[in-house]
Amino acid sequence: MSFDDELDELKAREEKARAMGGPDRLARRDAQGVLNARSRIDALIDPGSWVETGLLAVSSIVPEDRDRTPADGKVAGFAKLDGRMVGVVSNDFTTKGASSSATNMKKIGHVKRVATERGFPLVFFGESSGARMPDNMGAKGMGTNLGNDPQQYIRTRRTPWAAAVLGQCYGSSAWYTCLADFAVMRKGAIMAVASPGLASFAIGQKVEAEDLGGWKLHSEVSGLVDRVAESDEEALDEIKRFMSYMPSHCNEVPPRAPVPAGSDDGAKRILDILPESRKRGYDVRKIIQCLADTDSFFEFKPRFGRTAVTGLARLGGRSVGFIASNPMGKAGALDVAGCEKATRFTVLCDSFNLPLILLVDTPGFVIGIEGEKQKAPGKIMNFMQALQMCTMPKLSVIMRKSYGQAYLNMGGGRNSDDVAAWPTAEVSFMDAHFATEIVTWGQQVSEADKQEIRDRMEKDSSAYGLAEIFAVQAVISPADTRRYLIQQLEIHELRMSGGIGEHRMAGWPTTY
Amino acid sequence: MATTQVTSEVIGSVWKIEKAEGDAVAEGELIMILESMKMEIPVEAPVAGTLAAIKVKPEESVEEDQVLCLIES
Known part of the structure; x- marks a missing residue:
């Protein structure tokens, strides 16, 4: 029995769906050096691993859109990334601006649900114009489409989420970016609640797209993105790198990596970086690079909240998170943005079983009117509460100054599992x-x-005053710090739970 | 020939300038020291090259991200 007609029809429908918005629109993107929804997926995943879901989905509200909404503008499915399963949602801007519709929101919901329940990460490629009109217009539109998934915007951090801002991101692309654990933005892309055009029509505000939601705004002022990339390809590499530090889900420990040759050599250079004068600043990122496995430091938000440095790294092959005050930014005095950054990063590490390393050289918190207007006391307590709620191993190294409440926020006292001080440490109320x-x-x-x-x-x-009363457990040479941290990570391994923390902040916000 | 802008990490003032225009600088070499919140903030060469221009003077106030000098390499 032959089913040629039926199989030909299936093939034709599949080919049409894979053609997205047509050759002309795709060619225009090619000419601009911008990848499309499907080439982005290809560039991210292990070759040949793509399993699509909803390929033949189309618009279901407006009958005439049925033939011009391939995959309904959002490509969704499952694939392997470095051998591990991930869920992917890639917006196809060539199909109705990848606007959100009744059908494609079901596709997103499905991939999210499967990834969450089966325990693997999610990747979102953001480039969408917002809700599709007329699908969402009127009482019927709203009642049918929006608001019918009570789990749609719940972030429980069961599995890691990464997002890339790769074009115009309004509505759901912006929402999912902000809910993700890691966000990268390509230069030239825009992320905002609504487009500059709508801002102009609705409130009469004439704005340039870059001012409304460009990479400078989000990497330096709002802090909503963690990294900036020059191209789509570079953005995808950043997501791969982020995922390499992460477990597939919250009940798994992060993967171990081989320790690169020469990783133990860096610690000797710390004494050349640390200035002899206590008044001289230095870039704490250089210290982290000396302590971490070679080339493993992956900084988050380098241009935002520069009084604090946060980033993932490896120590002896284990994934860890670093939080450090940076004397190059406001002398290391932690400000509101620095506290927000440290809080968010603490929640990330605790939720995905990453031990936390705190490096301290801070004269305290920034004081003054500006900080108070930005709710500084509340931000300091958010950070403090996050640190105390964190059930992953916490190790703190007091390098130089550690004063007042910042001493506690940066792991002093019993706020870390082990605290070491360098001989250059000085701790006091102020x-x-x-x-x-x-x-x-x-x-x-x-x-x-x-x-x-x-x-x-x-x-x-002095450090010795702290050691005498066991307020620090050791005074160590800077050159011995890497060895100390690796030893302490082994001592404080969570053996009783197989390395899994309690995740008491899994439902905390993703923005502060 | 590429020109690299060296910018200020902080709001503060210029305390000392250790190099002159035309000097060769190695990557990581100290160019000047700023003062911010009673701290000395070193400004180091991000790349090796020749100091093509120094855009600030001692005691001058500087803003975050202000260009301090140019290196040609």
Whole structure:
């Protein structure tokens, strides 16, 4: 029995769906050096591993759209990434601007549900114009399409999510980017609640797209993206790199990687980076690079909240997260953006079983009117609560200054499982210079007496003072710090749970 | 010949300039020191090359991301 007609029809329908918005639109993208929805998937995944879902889905609301909505504008499916299963949703902007419709939202929901329930990560390629009109217009549109998935925007961090902003991202592309654990943005792409055109029509605000939602805004001011890429290909590589540090799901430990040759050599260079003068700044990222396995440091939000540095790395082949205050940014005094960045990163690490390493050189929190207007006390407590809620191993190294509440936020006292200090450490409620001015406020005190008070305060702030009362568990040479961290990671391994934390912040927001 | 802009990481002022226009600089070599929040912030050469221009003077206030000097390499 022959089924040639039926099989020919299936083949024709599949080919039409894979053709997306047609050769002309695809050619225009090629000419601009921008990948399309399907070539993006090909560039991300292991060759030959693609399993599509919903290939033959089309618009179901407007009958005349049935033949011009291949895959209904959102390509969805499953694939292997470096040998591990991932779910992928790739917006096809050549088909009705990849706008959200009744059918394609069901496709997204399916991939999300399968990935979450079966335990593998999700990748979103954002490039969409928002809700499809007229599908979503009127009471019937709203009642039929939007709001019918009570799980649509719940982020429970069961599995890692990564998102790439690769074009115009309004509506769902923006929402999913903001819900993801990791977001990369290609230069030239735009992410906003609504388009510049709508902003112009609705509120009369004439804005340039870059000002409304360009890469500079989101990498430096809003902090909504973690990395910036020059091209689609580079953005996809960033997602691959992020995933290499992550477990497939929250009940799995992150994959171990081989330790590159020469990884133990860097720690010796720390003494050349750390200035002799306590007043001299340095870039703490150089210290992290000396401590981590060679070339393994993957920084998050390098241009946002620069008083703090956050990033994934490996130590002895294990995935870890680093949070460090950076004396190059506001002398290392943590500001609101720095606290937001540290909080979000702590939640990420705790949710996916990544131990946390804190490197401390901070004179405290930034004080003053600007910070208070931005809710500084609340941000400091968000960060503090996140650290205390975190059930993954936490190791803290006091490199130089650690003052006041920031001492606690950066893992001092019992806020880490083990705290080490370098001989250069100084810990107190505040810098001796300011403390002397406060305790002598309004009194006639000679400069010589003030100096004596300052000297006494500084002496009492030493690493050895901390060691004597077991407020630090060890005083170590900077050159021994990598070895110390690797040993402590082994000691504090969560043996009772097989390396799995309690994930008490899994439902915390993804933006602060 | 590529020109690299060296920018300020911080809001502060220029404390000391250690190099002169025309000097050769190695990657990581100190060019100038800024002062911000009572801290000395070193400005190091991100690439090796020749210091083509110095755009600031000692005691001048600088903004975050302000161009401090140019290196040609």
